[in-house]
Amino acid sequence: DTCQRSGTDQHVVHSGTSGNAQIDLYPIRNDNAEVVYFLELLILIPQSVVQSAPAMVGNSPAWQDVTALIRRAAPSEAVVLLLGESGTGKELAAAAIHQGSRVRNGPFVAVDCSGLPETLFESELFGHEKGAFTGAHSRKIGLVEAANGGTLFLDEIGDIPLSLQVKLLRLLETGYFRRVGGVEPIRSQFRLISATHRPLERMVEEERFRQDLYYRLNTFPIVLPALRERLEDIPPLAKAILQRLPVAKGLHLHAGALDMLQHYDYPGNIRELRNILERAALLADDIWILPEHLPANLQHLPGQKKPGTANAVSARQSSAPGVAEIIPLAELEEQYLRWARGSYGGDRRSLAQRLGVSERTLYRKLDALRSHTEHVVEP
Structure with missing residues (x-):
């Protein structure tokens, strides 16, 4: 492409190009050193x-x-x-x-x-x-x-x-x-x-x-802003870090743990957040990183939701695991069944009654779960 000069106006013409770009113009001069054209170098910005x-x-x-x-x-x-x-x-x-x-x-x-x-x-x-x-x-x-x-x-x-x-x-x-x-x-x-x-x-x-x-x-x-100046970025940051930590494969943040993370000042910034999550992942027993897996200095920080308030009930006391992110329904059902199965200690009949399904339906779902994961506790 070229940028042609006509009077005092310059027109840049593109064909089939979209997106962000950096455009550099280089003058093309005639024998009288007059600028007659501009060579245009277009660099797309990924x-x-x-x-x-x-x-x-x-x-x-x-x-x-x-x-x-x-x-x-x-x-x-x-x-x-x-x-x-x-x-x-x-x-x-x-x-x-x-x-x-x-x-x-x-x-x-x-x-x-x-x-x-x-x-x-x-x-x-x-x-x-x-x-x-x-x-x-x-x-x-x-x-x-x-x-x-x-x-x-x-x-x-x-x-x-x-x-x-x-x-x-x-x-x-x-x-x-x-x-x-x-x-x-x-x-x-x-x-x-x-x-x-x-x-x-x-x-x-x-x-x-x-x-x-x-x-x-x-x-x-x-x-670059300090992490305490952009605490609203903690959820996507934590998710991205967990996805890249080998020890955190398959782990998810409980809502209570995420709330705690969003009320800390992080003097060590993102590096400290990564260290906190790596430690918590090593302490996690199943698929959830819970509030008790986080360091003691994150407990009871000002502004945290108190136990018993909406969306902040401890995972050990709630009727279902807290969810800090949107995940596929099939995965959520698997996680819930795994949690519920462990909570009822092998009593399938009581679990079926609590879930409001027949024992046959529960057996079928647990058998399907066993075939897809190694985390189901055998009866």
Whole structure:
């Protein structure tokens, strides 16, 4: 497609294209250097860019604002700075941006800047030549070089030593670097995304972070909200996490447990929610994660529904398991029969009477249940 220039108006024409897209226009000039046409590069923005991991799930206004910015930033070449508390999903957001970028087929190299000792930082980032220092027995390719043609994600960039910040700035400005002990400049082309939980502006004021580097990194900032700022996203987040936890296969959240999860502050954010659910899954006896499976510090939080109120009766006291999500009726019946069967301790006659069905009907349903699951208790 082309964008033809006519007077002061420009018309973009598409054929058979729908969906979100990023459009870049490149001028085509004649011999007199006059722009006569624009070459149009259209890049479709995948709807799945921010749906690739549990931490990227959510429908709250705060999270929708974030996903809109991620979709906007992904196909561009802008340097992105992800800000937010630890555990809010900054690396997953960086991966989502990479997946929607022009270099999605290249490598995604993530560097935890807080985990590298200062003595090895330069070698890890830029690599080194053989004999550059004691122990350098061979040439080593650095992470910057490994990211060529892809995305370099510098996590916790606020922890980069001042002595290396100037070298990183030079790399971003020129695209060239030198290995430790090397003399030849090496070119590396990559998309840069960085992240930090530290207050970089204050660090600049305190001269603990270079101002020129900060301006270079802060081209397109995205602030990821803390989990306590989007508690309405707990139900879909918890469901997505449970679906991906091997120990939680087939488990469901009881309504009482979900209510408890929605009244906690999560100082550790999504990472803490995942740990809570993994622990609860290990404690669950059947298919339900119950309130008593959650940590003690989640018990009796302000705002929780009290036992005996609507939709908040404990699973041990209710006449049926609480349901925190919509599931197929056949699956719900299986779960209910399994729960009811265990509650009546093998007394099928009493159970049939309580359910209001004949013993034959109950036998048939239990036999069908036995053929589909190993969780039914044999009489």
